[in-house]
Amino acid sequence: MLRQASGILEVRAPAQGLHSITDRVTEWLAQQDVSSGLLTLFCRHTSASLLIQERAAPAARRDLERYFARIAPEDSGYEHDDEGPDDMPAHLRSALTHTQLSIPVENGRMMLGRWQGIYLFEHRRAAPSREIALHLIGE
Amino acid sequence: MLRQASGILEVRAPAQGLHSITDRVTEWLAQQDVSSGLLTLFCRHTSASLLIQERAAPAARRDLERYFARIAPEDSGYEHDDEGPDDMPAHLRSALTHTQLSIPVENGRMMLGRWQGIYLFEHRRAAPSREIALHLIGE
């Protein structure tokens, strides 16, 4: 029978950049009574975002972080700078990546590809704990 | 019991840029008989898109509009220009942002963070009315 579940994942990234949350999400999913369905992650912030990326190569993640630092740089004459030089680029990097991801679930596991990991992309330097809302529907 | 609902939101943006649709979506949601579930917004256009962004600071929205005008500019030697200089950049800005957003719902309210608003990002200068398809599933 179809049912749904929801939760909040609190994540504190130790620094700017990509932080794997795959294990945290896998753990939450394992506690739910749903083996096939759709899992949605929703980032409740505008200066952090979600990204599915290559999980095996740390160099790829460093290149990705440098890329976004370059295309949405800190010193770019922004009008909005009340909260520091990392604030506006954080909004831009969030806009260019994802606030929400939905992932099909089969046999109790997310249908991630072999090389895919789920990341919180933290864009602020001294970020507070972040909330990822989780929603699962299935049977 | 799980049920679903669907609808169309017609939105006409008065100008290019970010136009809040948070209130319109909240209003539609309040009319549905679902208090927890998943709400999906789908923009039925390729020259307008959806974005969740900072809702408190108008300067942040202006910076964001200027940023996209800069990284996907009008005068860039596009092959496709039948519909005017704002046509091809509109497709690019749509590709870089979102055609679809799904937002968990709890206690009859979207699980938006405190500073998040939902925006139609209109990329054309003289745009017609836009259709956002809505889908809600939950109980």
Next chain:
Amino acid sequence: MLRQASGILEVRAPAQGLHSITDRVTEWLAQQDVSSGLLTLFCRHTSASLLIQERAAPAARRDLERYFARIAPEDSGYEHDDEGPDDMPAHLRSALTHTQLSIPVENGRMMLGRWQGIYLFEHRRAAPSREIALHLIGE
């Protein structure tokens, strides 16, 4: 009554760029016993992605391919280059577009707008067959 269905779409793009999968998805949907609901496509790769774009103008798709080749170029001094010069730009172009898309379904058809098509955006030159996980929930 609400039910769900899932499947895998195997797609082999003959070259880098945008490859329409609208017909393949439409065909899969027609075989399911669901006429209204939500269809989710999930790309199980980090060097290919999904995009909804203008389906009538091939020139618009070529401009879009050239644009991504320009903003995430091959020769940019990446640290990660074990798998060739098209590997890291592939991850970047994937990050800037979409791993997942959800599309409302009504009367057995996706609620795509008149000019929208669904594309696999292949970022590698000699790519293997790609898997798109499909999930459908509805009634």
